[in-house]
Amino acid sequence: MKRFFDSELDALRSHLVQMGEKSIEQVRLAVRAVVEGDPELARQVRAGDDVLDRLEVLIDEEGVRYMSLRNPVATDLRLVVVGMKAGHDLERVGDEANNIAKRALRLAGEAPLKPFVILPRMAAIAQEMLRDALDCFLQHDNDKALAVIRRDQEVDDLHRELYRELSIFMAEKPDTISRALELMFISKSIERIADHATNIAEEMVYLAKGEDIRHVDELKKGPRPAQE
Amino acid sequence: MKRFFDSELDALRSHLVQMGEKSIEQVRLAVRAVVEGDPELARQVRAGDDVLDRLEVLIDEEGVRYMSLRNPVATDLRLVVVGMKAGHDLERVGDEANNIAKRALRLAGEAPLKPFVILPRMAAIAQEMLRDALDCFLQHDNDKALAVIRRDQEVDDLHRELYRELSIFMAEKPDTISRALELMFISKSIERIADHATNIAEEMVYLAKGEDIRHVDELKKGPRPAQE
Numbered sequence: 001m002k003r004f005f006d007s008e009l010d011a012l013r014s015h016l017v018q019m020g021e022k023s024i025e026q027v028r029l030a031v032r033a034v035v036e037g038d039p040e041l042a043r044q045v046r047a048g049d050d051v052l053d054r055l056e057v058l059i060d061e062e063g064v065r066y067m068s069l070r071n072p073v074a075t076d077l078r079l080v081v082v083g084m085k086a087g088h089d090l091e092r093v094g095d096e097a098n099n100i101a102k103r104a105l106r107l108a109g110e111a112p113l114k115p116f117v118i119l120p121r122m123a124a125i126a127q128e129m130l131r132d133a134l135d136c137f138l139q140h141d142n143d144k145a146l147a148v149i150r151r152d153q154e155v156d157d158l159h160r161e162l163y164r165e166l167s168i169f170m171a172e173k174p175d176t177i178s179r180a181l182e183l184m185f186i187s188k189s190i191e192r193i194a195d196h197a198t199n200i201a202e203e204m205v206y207l208a209k210g211e212d213i214r215h216v217d218e219l220k221k222g223p224r225p226a227q228e
Numbered sequence: 229m230k231r232f233f234d235s236e237l238d239a240l241r242s243h244l245v246q247m248g249e250k251s252i253e254q255v256r257l258a259v260r261a262v263v264e265g266d267p268e269l270a271r272q273v274r275a276g277d278d279v280l281d282r283l284e285v286l287i288d289e290e291g292v293r294y295m296s297l298r299n300p301v302a303t304d305l306r307l308v309v310v311g312m313k314a315g316h317d318l319e320r321v322g323d324e325a326n327n328i329a330k331r332a333l334r335l336a337g338e339a340p341l342k343p344f345v346i347l348p349r350m351a352a353i354a355q356e357m358l359r360d361a362l363d364c365f366l367q368h369d370n371d372k373a374l375a376v377i378r379r380d381q382e383v384d385d386l387h388r389e390l391y392r393e394l395s396i397f398m399a400e401k402p403d404t405i406s407r408a409l410e411l412m413f414i415s416k417s418i419e420r421i422a423d424h425a426t427n428i429a430e431e432m433v434y435l436a437k438g439e440d441i442r443h444v445d446e447l448k449k450g451p452r453p454a455q456e
Contacts, residue, residue: 060309063309064302064305064306064309065302067295067305068300068301068302068305071299072296073296074292074293074296077292077295077296078292081288081291081292081309081312084309085316088313088316167405167406167409170398170402170405171402171405174398174399174402177395177398177399177405178395181395181412184409185416188413188416
């Protein structure tokens with residue numbers, strides 16, 4: 001897989017690293033905007049989203065150009081394809097950060113339902129998963145990729161816990177419904193961000209092992225419970 | 229773009245058509261399971277999801293093999309990359325159908341909040357969008373692709389309408405909260421299915437025009453309203 005890191009692919013690789021850094025930063029700021037009720041931070045996230053959009057287009061262009069000019073062999077080809085797919089996942093992470101920021105704007109100025117505990121924990125794990133997923137792409141660290149895949153369950157469990165907690169709030173105090181709904185969808189966005197990190201890690205394991213482990217549920221901790 | 233339809237790529241093309249048919253069928257059955265409160269249909273959807281997972285893996289394999297053996301030029305290369313991306317979108321459509329089916333199982337046996345009107349309309353539009361997105365891939369029909377992209381707004385508007393309607397239900401009758409939440413997330417899933425159809429159409433326009441129209445919001449009817 002060394003060829004990917006040749007100078008010809010430096011641009012693609014460095015754009016992917018940039019996308020990773022930027023998307024993690026967007027998630028961090030968007031969740032801070034929610035927790036601190038800071039509309040200025042939310043607006044910053046919304047303004048920053050087009051950077052990710054442009055980087056994704058660049059990565060696609062660079063990938064297609066490289067494949068077309070260099071006719072790489074199967075392994076290198078897969079690496080470029082995985083890089084392009086990772087770029088797509090990171091762009092979607094940016095979209096979710098943007099969605100969180102929109103909701104942060106609507107929540108700003110409203111009294112918080114209670115101190116934020118689960119949401120920042122979920123967000124911290126999701127950011128770590130993104131960072132680790134990118135690291136395993138850059139360092140070809142397969143164990144790290146498997147660890148990312150396993151952590152997805154933690155975020156799913158926290159999402160379910162928060163969903164239950166917010167449902168109870170809504171039933172007990174109907175005046176909290178609109179705020180609780182915003183928080184539920186923010187939680188859903190974070191859960192999806194963790195899914196994108198998992199996708200990237202799965203693609204990396206696929207690349208490293210030459211086998212496809214996407215859709216192999218045994219890797220995760222048992223079957224997922226039905227309740228969201 | 230003719231070369232893509234050469235016998236060598238017949239398998240990839242036919243797998244993509246199969247994926248399209250299957251994913252539309254999964255959405256249709258999942259929404260019927262909700263509307264008719266039929267757990268049997270929901271279980272059918274859940275059992276059918278792995279077909280889509282397997283087809284996506286096949287399409288990726290066929291794409292990489294073709295690119296590696298044939299060293300296609302840029303346009304053909306892009307066509308294969310777009311085919312692989314469409315496969316990924318259709319697999320995610322299957323995931324959303326699966327999520328809808330899970331929620332249909334939880335709703336089965338519960339009294340419906342009111343007759344289903346908006347949800348089946350949203351689902352019908354999303355299915356048409358998927359079909360049209362695939363057709364424009366198979367027939368290189370650029371106008372059809374642009375029409376798909378424009379229709380996304382219809383689904384977004386219906387989603388927002390239903391969200392508002394369900395929020396009011398929840399506030400007025402707290403005993404409807406758990407059912408209303410299930411319906412809100414089902415609506416969100418359908419909205420995402422329409423997004424995936426839009427992604428496929430955008431990729432096709434990009435391919436046909438040789439330019440990237442993803443993230444060009446002017447194509448859509450003005451800026452999106454903030455309320456979800």
